[in-house]
Amino acid sequence: YNEYKSYLSYEIENTEMLIEEVDYLKQWLVNQLQSISEADPGVLAKYVIALLKKDDDFNQETFIDQLEVFLEDATIPFVRSLHEVMQSKEYLPLPPKKKRVFTESPAKPDKLERKVSIESQSKVDSRDSRDGRLDSRDARLDNRDMRLDRDLRLDSRDSRLDSRDSRLDSRDLRLDSRDSRLDSRDSRLDSRDSRLDSRDLRLDSRDSRLPDQIVEIPD
Numbered sequence: 001y002n003e004y005k006s007y008l009s010y011e012i013e014n015t016e017m018l019i020e021e022v023d024y025l026k027q028w029l030v031n032q033l034q035s036i037s038e039a040d041p042g043v044l045a046k047y048v049i050a051l052l053k054k055d056d057d058f059n060q061e062t063f064i065d066q067l068e069v070f071l072e073d074a075t076i077p078f079v080r081s082l083h084e085v086m087q088s089k090e091y092l093p094l095p096p097k098k099k100r101v102f103t104e105s106p107a108k109p110d111k112l113e114r115k116v117s118i119e120s121q122s123k124v125d126s127r128d129s130r131d132g133r134l135d136s137r138d139a140r141l142d143n144r145d146m147r148l149d150r151d152l153r154l155d156s157r158d159s160r161l162d163s164r165d166s167r168l169d170s171r172d173l174r175l176d177s178r179d180s181r182l183d184s185r186d187s188r189l190d191s192r193d194s195r196l197d198s199r200d201l202r203l204d205s206r207d208s209r210l211p212d213q214i215v216e217i218p219d
Contacts, residue, residue: 019052021092028091032081036074039149043142044070048082050139053132058083069150 019025029045037044055062068075085091
């Protein structure tokens, strides 16, 4: 396992990942995660995308540490598959064939058109920045929800263990009670045997004190 993680560290940490068409990537992630994790695949996919945005270097330790609690044994194969897909962009749909379209050369924009274009681009940049902040907030909320889900699963497991321990304790109490009754019975039997032994000793002592009697039988 450690050798495999070292291999991933060499191959992944030296690659910069760029996310194109997040919706297509999310769909690919959902398809992969729904068969290897009990967590909600949509929420977990958004969490993976948030990790990609946060860590441009695709740090191996970060991804394995963050996803291992949800994917368990499937963590390393998933991280490797994700790395390969991010390199090859296989999650993107095939582009349609381009058709040749002959158009007239556009006229050069005047100063007013250039100003409007700059303002429009500024609005787009502002909207993208706001969307980025919203995505970051959603990722934090999703991360918190997944931690809560994990805590709930752990609480449920602890409850089952406590119930099992309670049953075992009850069984031990019943066994202790039975052993106590057996000990009491053995004590009574020992007492009875002791009384019988004492009686036998008294009888033996009495017999030893009686003189020998010879009974003569007449002719």
